[in-house]
Amino acid sequence: MLAIGICYFLLVISYTWGLYLLGKAWQVESPCQSASLPTPTDFSILVPFRNEERKLTALLHNLLVNLPLASKVVFIDDHSEDDGAALVRSFIEAFDVQNWCVEPSKGQGKKAALTTGIEASQAKIILTIDADVSLSKEWLKTMLAPFNKENIQLVAGPVMTYSNAGIFFKFQQIEWASLLLVSNYFFKIGRPLMCSGANLAFRTSAFEAVAGYSGNFHIPSGDDEFLLKKINKRFGPDALVYLNSPSAIVQTEPLASPEDWICQRSRWASKWNVHKEYGHGFTAALLVFFCLIVLASIPLAFVSWKLTCMFLLVWGLKLLAEKAVLSKVLNSFGLIFSNHIWFLSGWIYPIMVLASLPNAILGKYTWKGRKN
Incomplete structure (x- = not known):
């Protein structure tokens, strides 16, 4: 079971590194430039x-x-x-x-x-x-x-x-x-x-x-x-x-x-197979996989006290990474959130993504009174 915790730890390190690369590219342009x-x-x-x-x-x-x-x-x-x-x-x-x-x-x-x-x-x-x-x-x-x-x-x-x-x-x-x-x-x-x-x-x-x-x-x-x-x-x-x-x-x-x-989001995601590009399909699959992994960590954390400690560390690193990088974007537009907002959003997001998955795969949604 400890191996599972280590795998999660390596996964969150990779996730943190990915967020770092995304955040590094976010350089706000000055209005004076134009x-x-x-x-x-x-x-x-x-x-x-x-x-x-x-x-x-x-x-x-x-x-x-x-x-x-x-x-x-x-x-x-x-x-x-x-x-x-x-x-x-x-x-x-x-x-x-x-x-x-x-x-x-x-x-x-x-x-x-x-x-x-x-x-x-x-x-x-x-x-x-x-x-x-x-x-x-x-x-x-x-x-x-x-x-x-x-x-x-x-x-x-x-x-x-x-x-x-x-x-x-x-x-x-x-x-x-x-x-x-x-x-x-x-x-x-x-x-x-x-x-x-x-x-x-x-x-x-x-x-x-x-x-x-x-x-x-x-x-x-x-x-x-x-x-x-x-x-x-x-x-x-x-x-x-x-x-x-x-x-x-x-x-x-x-x-x-x-x-x-x-x-x-079901409407947005339903277009992934229309683009005929591997990038869209891979990105969508990676997001779903990550959300599944995040939610699966909850029951695993109760298996043993060692896993509980490991997952507390994993969740903490994930929260700190998301707050550090996404705050850079939000601060650009004058938005600042408290820690409890970041914590709750981190759990709401994977639940919402998985809830939208069935309709995204089937391409079923209603938009402005029109059904697809």
Whole structure:
């Protein structure tokens, strides 16, 4: 039995080393780096939405305050069953925002909505956000600045949930920090794995060069990752930028319940076998294996007092490593958590991952009223 404890100890050492490498790559960029650069003017911001009337109210006011008046914003209605489209039109009319418009999607799903928006905007640079985000005054300039280099074709920005009270909402921010950490690292080594359509920008010419979302329209989500992979394959990793600057961040609404989290992560994970890349499958399998190992350590710790001592050491090292590295990301965005939040999140995460596994494998989930 002691051999089991030693194996766990070696595993957590490897895990700690992996976190160290990820954390070492997280170097926050100063907003001053892009302050002196001119801002490209031929751009459009796309906001696809479906049944998000409540969220649109806050977004509209946020955009009005934080975007230059000349900014073109295209809202694309993906066959909503509420009054979201009417709300946006009323807002545009009430505040006389001449460069904003609402377009009905020409197809079904987010990819069709975005394609409709790209065609309607006729801009050289496209920025995409979701209907539940909040952005700052510096966001637009920061996201556009890399496009001053002609070779840059796609820019991905960070996403973080709003700060709310309660362990589940803090857990989501810690998990988002891990996603940002992994995204940043793989962009840095030239093998980008993922990005978020809630904070993404790309050249229309690059979108057209890779035939947009062609070949992926039948998949309900994944517009961001599939486009990332296509552009990376066509133009190479040097044409892609990941911005981890605080001025580039958008905040998104946290999920209300564990059930919502499981549904969303099942949807995300269900795309692993579509990418046809070993990296995605290996990463998913490694995550599941690690979560199983972590939870299996609980009953093993009660086998003998020697294993109890060994696992207390293992759990302590894991907690310290996660806090040290992920705090580096969270501190970049002004987020600080107490030790008990870190401790509880460390156990919540493997439980949630394994709970989402069956639907991820079967590809079964409901998204915005549509079942897959």
